[in-house]
Amino acid sequence: MGKHKTPQLDELKKGKWPSFVREIERAASKSERTVDLLGQLEKSYEDGITLWKHGGMVGVRGYGSGVVGRFSDVPEEFPGVQEYHTARVLSVPGFFYTSDTLRKLADICDKYAGGIFNFHGSTGDIQILGFTQAEAEDLFQSLAKIGFDLGGSGSALRSPSACVGQARCEWACYDTMHACREITNYFLDEVHRPPFYYKFKIKFSGCPIDCTSSGARSDLSVIGVWKDNIKIDQEKIAEYANTFDIIKYVVNKCPSKCISFKEGKFTINDKFCVKCMHCIATMPRALKPGDVKGAQLRLGAKAPVVDGPRLGFLLLPFYDINKDKEDGYSYFTDLVQRIWDFWDEHGKNRERIGELVQRFGIGNFMEEIGIEPHPAVVSYPRTNPYIKFDNQIDKEE
Amino acid sequence: MGQEDKRITDVGVPNYEDYLPPIIKDNYGKWLYHEVIKPGVLLHVAESGDKLYSVRVGSPRLLSTDTIRDFANLAEKYCGGFLRFTTRNNIEFLLTDENNIDLLTKEINEMGFPVGGIDNTIGNVIHTQGWLHCHTSASDASGVVKAIMDELYDYFVNPLLPAKIRMAFACCINMCGSVATSDIALVAVHRKLPEINDEKLRNLCEIPTVVASCPVHAIRVVKRDDKTSVEIDKKLCFYCGNCYTVCPAMPLSDKNYDGLAIFVGGKISNTRTKPTFAKLAVPFLHNNPPRWPEVVDAVKTIVKAYKNGAQKGERVGEWIDRIGWPRFFEITGFEFTKYHIDDFRLSEATLNYSNHSTL
Ligand code: SF4
Ligand code: SF4
Ligand code: SF4
Ligand code: SF4
Numbered sequence: 001m002g003k004h005k006t007p008q009l010d011e012l013k014k015g016k017w018p019s020f021v022r023e024i025e026r027a028a029s030k031s032e033r034t035v036d037l038l039g040q041l042e043k044s045y046e047d048g049i050t051l052w053k054h055g056g057m058v059g060v061r062g063y064g065s066g067v068v069g070r071f072s073d074v075p076e077e078f079p080g081v082q083e084y085h086t087a088r089v090l091s092v093p094g095f096f097y098t099s100d101t102l103r104k105l106a107d108i109c110d111k112y113a114g115g116i117f118n119f120h121g122s123t124g125d126i127q128i129l130g131f132t133q134a135e136a137e138d139l140f141q142s143l144a145k146i147g148f149d150l151g152g153s154g155s156a157l158r159s160p161s162a163c164v165g166q167a168r169c170e171w172a173c174y175d176t177m178h179a180c181r182e183i184t185n186y187f188l189d190e191v192h193r194p195p196f197y198y199k200f201k202i203k204f205s206g207c208p209i210d211c212t213s214s215g216a217r218s219d220l221s222v223i224g225v226w227k228d229n230i231k232i233d234q235e236k237i238a239e240y241a242n243t244f245d246i247i248k249y250v251v252n253k254c255p256s257k258c259i260s261f262k263e264g265k266f267t268i269n270d271k272f273c274v275k276c277m278h279c280i281a282t283m284p285r286a287l288k289p290g291d292v293k294g295a296q297l298r299l300g301a302k303a304p305v306v307d308g309p310r311l312g313f314l315l316l317p318f319y320d321i322n323k324d325k326e327d328g329y330s331y332f333t334d335l336v337q338r339i340w341d342f343w344d345e346h347g348k349n350r351e352r353i354g355e356l357v358q359r360f361g362i363g364n365f366m367e368e369i370g371i372e373p374h375p376a377v378v379s380y381p382r383t384n385p386y387i388k389f390d391n392q393i394d395k396e397e
Numbered sequence: 398m399g400q401e402d403k404r405i406t407d408v409g410v411p412n413y414e415d416y417l418p419p420i421i422k423d424n425y426g427k428w429l430y431h432e433v434i435k436p437g438v439l440l441h442v443a444e445s446g447d448k449l450y451s452v453r454v455g456s457p458r459l460l461s462t463d464t465i466r467d468f469a470n471l472a473e474k475y476c477g478g479f480l481r482f483t484t485r486n487n488i489e490f491l492l493t494d495e496n497n498i499d500l501l502t503k504e505i506n507e508m509g510f511p512v513g514g515i516d517n518t519i520g521n522v523i524h525t526q527g528w529l530h531c532h533t534s535a536s537d538a539s540g541v542v543k544a545i546m547d548e549l550y551d552y553f554v555n556p557l558l559p560a561k562i563r564m565a566f567a568c569c570i571n572m573c574g575s576v577a578t579s580d581i582a583l584v585a586v587h588r589k590l591p592e593i594n595d596e597k598l599r600n601l602c603e604i605p606t607v608v609a610s611c612p613v614h615a616i617r618v619v620k621r622d623d624k625t626s627v628e629i630d631k632k633l634c635f636y637c638g639n640c641y642t643v644c645p646a647m648p649l650s651d652k653n654y655d656g657l658a659i660f661v662g663g664k665i666s667n668t669r670t671k672p673t674f675a676k677l678a679v680p681f682l683h684n685n686p687p688r689w690p691e692v693v694d695a696v697k698t699i700v701k702a703y704k705n706g707a708q709k710g711e712r713v714g715e716w717i718d719r720i721g722w723p724r725f726f727e728i729t730g731f732e733f734t735k736y737h738i739d740d741f742r743l744s745e746a747t748l749n750y751s752n753h754s755t756l
Contacts (some may be wrong), residue, residue: 008687012540015547018457018510020529020539026461037529044528044537045686048652052532054544054645057603062406070530086530090409094414099469099478108463115462119482122525122574130532143427144405147412163484165418168441170447175426177413185409208667212484213575215672216665242569249710253669278668284430284708303572306639308614308742311578311672350610350643 004039026116036080066150088125093177124161156194172206173224173293236286300354329370418479447751513554534568536585591647602644662714
């Protein structure tokens with residue numbers, strides 16, 4: 001962009017995939033500071049390292065999260081990015097927008113920041129990039145005026161997110177977008193004012209396909225499921241049978257081997273179905289989740305930091321979230337509060353809930369928060385005899 | 398006070414009802430089925446018979462305000478101003494008029510954006526901030542993704558694979574984003590001991606916090622020049638950067654040591670097999686900007702081997718489970734090293750306690 005030579009980045013303007021460099025240049029054509037972003041990035045490409053400084057406190061008054069500080073390590077060379085902070089903005093559940101709102105967001109981003117967004121950040125926030133601490137308050141208030149608020153960062157409840165759910169997906173077993181909005185607003189204080197040892201994430205997926213990756217990414221994962229029989233339309237099955245081999249691609253792929261397809265009749269022994277969604281996703285016109293719908297809760301998923309990556313384990317195999325919706329999600333919020341109280345009492349700095357419950361013992365943890373043990377928590381029961389019984393030796397015997 | 402009274406805080410999550418197109422409001426919770434009617438276009442049919450066409454557009458995630466405005470204009474022209482984003486950074490235009498699909502697609506393509514990413518494609522690559530905007534990054538996320546997708550573009554716009562490939566990139570082991578359960582997961586790693594700056598350490602860091610931050614207890618308190626500092630046991634440190642996260646006096650970025658590891662066969666959906674993490678295929682490739690050719694080659698090798706070897710409907714991990722890891726390494730030509738054998742927590746469970754092996 002004139003001011004800095006960027007031969008390496010120019011290379012990334014070529015090719016068919018849309019170029020992030022073109023996006024930055026487009027923003028830089030209106031924003032002086034973003035010209036320096038381009039310059040600093042080119043220097044990173046030359047030097048082979050990041051040129052952002054570690055740390056630096058930024059934020060808006062009354063909030064302990066939502067703004068992530070970014071300070072350049074080489075501000076003499078690139079004064080425009082001396083401060084180039086990120087605002088995490090709570091997105092619309094399901095990521096729905098209108099053209100009008102997008103334009104307003106764009107105007108705010110141009111006025112107070114560097115003219116670029118991430119749609120969306122990894123957690124699901126809209127990210128506005130490139131403002132200074134001095135601009136943070138005005139940015140924040142402009143967003144608030146159009147109905148947008150900051151999201152979570154640091155040791156907070158990170159902005160929960162939801163799959164598109166009932167808005168556009170026939171498989172959604174509960175109203176993910178509604179749950180996400182209501183529950184986030186209920187816990188808004190925990191989003192804005194970090195109270196925890198470390199981050200806590202909640203994600204809402206409408207069925208076990210788990211489009212939000214909640215089972216790998218959220219400390220608490222809420223995944224829709226049904227309890228009763230899969231609904232079968234035999235006529236539609238017959239239509240599918242004319243187009244592909246149902247035995248090979250559906251019956252034989254069922255993990256619980258509970259499907260049969262004989263003499264044109266498709267049956268499922270639902271007692272053994274593990275609700276994996278394979279048959280339904282393969283023949284969406286013929287099969288549907290049943291009518292008794294709810295959600296499953298998995299706990300403890302996290303990325304590697306600190307003690308290695310974890311997937312969420314099945315804490316609660318079925319919970320009637322559809323009824324809970326009528327009660328303002330009180331069962332859910334009470335349970336979350338019990339989990340947080342437990343974390344508060346037993347946890348330590350930078351320890352995620354998944355690490356804590358492992359350290360504490362899953363069985364003991366479940367007892368503390370009042371969830372009955374059940375065999376679906378485990379892949380298989382214990383194989384060693386090192387059982388720590390609760391009672392001491394019974395002297396009377 | 399006047400000013401203060403007007404300060405707005407805690408507005409919370411926007412009400413999505415304000416952003417839903419009428420067809421979605423009318424059919425909320427009453428959808429019947431959906432299918433892919435052409436590459437990049439989903440049809441959702443409601444119980445009422447209403448039809449919604451979603452045109453999926455790949456984006457680089459990082460978008461300028463003017464591109465956002467262009468998308469807003471297109472949404473107004475073709476679908477009443479309504480659009481959404483997916484969890485994988487795609488834009489979806491929500492159309493009710495089937496005739497607009499091709500017109501919109503044409504304009505999108507003219508803007509330089511692809512329509513695709515549905516069904517048996519390589520979906521948009523979830524990625525993180527990289528050198529562009531994060532202080533712990535060991536690589537540049539956007540650059541690597543751009544380099545890969547330029548080469549694999551056809552796999553985004555056309556369903557050429559046995560099943561979908563979900564690919565993701567994280568620029569450090571903090572792994573922002575849904576990386577670990579991807580079919581192909583790229584993770585940038587440091588490989589050099591943190592460099593301790595004693596003076597900075599004393600001024601900026603809490604020493605007990607620094608010691609406690611290390612997952613392998615490699616950090617010890619020591620006296621240097623009569624002052625308290627820390628030292629790192631180089632036999633234990635695996636360059637995770639946890640200490641740097643809590644203490645800026647221990648940076649570990651280095652041009653010659655930073656690079657990428659590639660993992661394969663992760664899966665988040667519960668369909669057929671249980672969700673599972675991706676496993677290590679390539680322990681390390683150097684950063685080689687601006688186009689990271691070695692990384693692109695390795696990814697292409699995996700995609701090609703999968704495409705040739707998997708049965709219809711099999712994800713990368715299911716394919717490898719069927720053929721076995723020895724065959725995977727044989728087919729791809731990736732070297733199996735001692736680094737592939739896990740030695741962290743839960744590693745015992747990863748060994749083969751049997752005689753099962755393809756010979
Ligand atoms: S998680 Fe299930 S319900 Fe939600 S969008 Fe994905 S497939 Fe549909
Ligand atoms: S949902 Fe999965 S487990 Fe249940 S019948 Fe279908 S394929 Fe089998
Ligand atoms: S993955 Fe690591 S380096 Fe990349 S954005 Fe996240 S914390 Fe920063
Ligand atoms: S980089 Fe990781 S392993 Fe090495 S000393 Fe720091 S915290 Fe410990």
